[in-house]
Amino acid sequence: MELNSIKDAFDRVTKKQKLYSSKIEEVIDQISQEIEKALDNIQSASSSDSVIDHRSVLSELHTSFHNAAPLTQLEGPQKELNVGLTKYVKILEKSCNPDISKAYRNFDFDIHTLNQIIASHFYHQALFDIGDQFIRDARESEAAAVMKSPFQQMFQILEAIWYHDLRPALNWANTVSDKLSQRGSTLLLKLHAMEFVEIVRRGNTNEALDYARAKLAPFASTHMDDVQKVMVCILWSGKLDRCPYIHLVSPNWNWLYEDFKKEFCNLLDQSYKSSLSTTVEAGVQALPPLLKFLNVMEGKRQEWQTMTELPIPVELDSKFHFHSIFICPVSKEPSTEDNPPLLMSCGHVLCKQSIAKMSKNSTKSFKCPYCPSDIDAAQCMQLYF
Structure with missing residues (x-):
């Protein structure tokens, strides 16, 4: 595969660079030793009141440098490193054709839709100031920023989850509980389960039981197994680190963070990842085989402009x-x-x-x-x- 050949070439360059660095350190140490030796001769002569010709010491130092020939020692490794770098660049240029204009097709974009996609991408990343500035620079109406407010709310809730504060998430999930139920989502149960575990973690057993009766019991008829696993945690009060349901009691809430983000985006009719980032990532995978085909079809670009579907199969990841x-x-x-x-x-x-x-x-x-x-x-x- 091309990726393997690029990695092999990179490893060879890295190895040569390490050898060159080692040789430089060796030469520097050699020069330092000669300089220290000359200094010792001068200092020892000064302390013994003996007469010493500084010129002769410098002459010996110059002779030592000439015999050591530091530049000559570095020429060989430097030349090998340069050769390796030159070959690596050629492999990169051959494998990663920088001219992607061959894959360009004349297409009339809906600029308004494209601007909305770009702005949405910034809001997906919580880059609200940049998204607002883009909308202003693109001279889009303020209505284009209507998607900003929901994403601001989402990231405020996600920040609270990051600090193990589930109250904003629970408030939001309760207000949209009917929609979550229609989707078959168990997000509200997960949030109540984690709040229950946090109460147990604080050692408030009675409070945890009261919370379970009020918030977890309604889910028993449809999710008995999940409720039972959550309730087991109360038996491990004070030693939750040994509880068998580690995903519930682990301080790492990344899974809950991601689950909430997915459900929130689904109710907004938005993808979990921005459409722009998904398109770019898919395009990066599709571009190399397409460029290979177009290189073969050199001189027939007009045919490419009129094709209604991809001329070759392009395998993308399952995601x-x-x-x-x-x-x-x-x-x-x-x-x-x-x-x-x-x-x-x-x-x-x-x-x-x-x-x-x-x-x-x-x-x-x-x-x-x-x-x-x-x-x-x-x-x-x-x-x-």
Whole structure:
């Protein structure tokens, strides 16, 4: 792989650089010893009142330097390092083609949408001042900054979580509890569980029991296993570091921090990571094979400008596999607003028109094409991608 060849070349340069540094230290030590020897001769002569010719001492020092030839000793290692650096640069230029303009295509961007994406990226990173300045410089209306306020609220809550203060997070989760329930989210349970553990950590057993009755008991009917694991922590009061459910009692709350951020962004209809950073990261992976192909097609750039899809398969990491549309497995057609995907009672999904045909416009039940379940079209639920 190209990455391996680049790493090998880098390792060779690093090795030569270390050898060169060692040689420099050796030469410096040698010169220092000769200078110290000359100084000792001068000082010993002065202390014994003997007459010494300083010129002869300097002459001997000059002869020592000439015989040692420090510059000559460094020429060889320096030349090897320069050769290694030159080869490394050539490998980089060959493997990492800096001219990415070949992959450019004429495309009419919606500048307003693009500006919103860039501003949203800054707000995703809590760079609110930069986002505001960008909107002003881009001469976007103040309405473009409407996404700023929710992200400010999110980062204020995340900062509190970082310092183990769950009150802002719990207040927010309680206000949107219905939406979280509709999504099947367990965030509110997790927050109550961690607050319960913090009360146990402070040694307030009775307070912890009261909190469990008020906040955890309502989840028992649907999440009994999770509630039981949380309640076990009270048996380890004063020795939580030995509790078997280490993820609950660990002082590292990074997982809770990330879970909250994901749920908050989902309710904003925003991705967990900014669209801009995701696009750039995916583009970095897709660009090398695309540039290779375009190098082969040198002189045929006009064809590239008219292509409606990528001319070669580009493999991206699984984290870039998004399902923004649904293809009906029966009709083989993509879903639309008029023909949305519907979830059947068995858990399989078909498009509305396919279900209408199979159910004779909802006049009778039909069998799922993937399992033997009888399906009532009236019970099918619309899915949103």
